[in-house]
Amino acid sequence: MFKKCVLFLLCWTALCARAQPVVLVYGDSLSAGYGLPQDKGWVALLADRLRAEKFDYRVVNASVSGETTLGGAKRLDAVLAQHRPAIVVIELGGNDGLRGLALATTRQNLETMLRTATSAGTRPLLIGMQLPPNYGTAYTRKFQTLFEEVAREQKTPLVPFMLAGFGEKREYFQADGIHPTAEAQPLMLDNIWPLLRPMLARSR
Numbered sequence: 001m002f003k004k005c006v007l008f009l010l011c012w013t014a015l016c017a018r019a020q021p022v023v024l025v026y027g028d029s030l031s032a033g034y035g036l037p038q039d040k041g042w043v044a045l046l047a048d049r050l051r052a053e054k055f056d057y058r059v060v061n062a063s064v065s066g067e068t069t070l071g072g073a074k075r076l077d078a079v080l081a082q083h084r085p086a087i088v089v090i091e092l093g094g095n096d097g098l099r100g101l102a103l104a105t106t107r108q109n110l111e112t113m114l115r116t117a118t119s120a121g122t123r124p125l126l127i128g129m130q131l132p133p134n135y136g137t138a139y140t141r142k143f144q145t146l147f148e149e150v151a152r153e154q155k156t157p158l159v160p161f162m163l164a165g166f167g168e169k170r171e172y173f174q175a176d177g178i179h180p181t182a183e184a185q186p187l188m189l190d191n192i193w194p195l196l197r198p199m200l201a202r203s204r
Contacts, residue, residue: 128148
């Protein structure tokens with residue numbers, strides 16, 4: 001009898017988890033929480049906020065440190081098939097910019113991911129990124145507007161800049177000057193939340 005009860009509870013838990021809609025976060029080290037305890041990154045804080053605001057969603061973090069848009073585009077089909085999310089937050093492109101990759105390639109990969117998500121019945125949210133000025137005025141301007149153009153053409157909600165409000169403040173970054181500290185994580189979530197919250201309400 002005890003074994004049957006345990007088996008029933010395990011099956012019930014699995015069914016509940018499967019029925020609960022998923023918010024998939026699909027990014028690079030900024031979303032993977034590089035250099036931080038697992039519960040301090042903005043994605044973990046998102047899960048806390050969803051519970052606090054009574055949004056019945058499960059958060060899955062499929063972010064990979066060092067990921068580029070090319071790597072993201074290649075593995076997205078499999079990740080979507082595995083988790084079947086209601087919403088996917090795509091936070092990729094920063095590593096493309098830091099490596100000086102061709103903007104046309106980054107654009108193509110972002111467009112591919114947005115189309116792939118939409119075709120799978122998933123609602124995408126695109127996270128924009130900016131580069132430090134030492135990459136040159138022309139490249140940094142084109143890099144920033146790339147996200148705006150892709151979001152507009154694909155009719156996708158856009159968070160203009162994930163690090164808005166503190167991106168120029170050294171105290172919010174780890175020793176490498178690239179990855180935000182734990183103190184910056186709530187600010188990152190606050191930048192994303194105004195665009196994500198309406199999507200959550202519509203997907204209920």
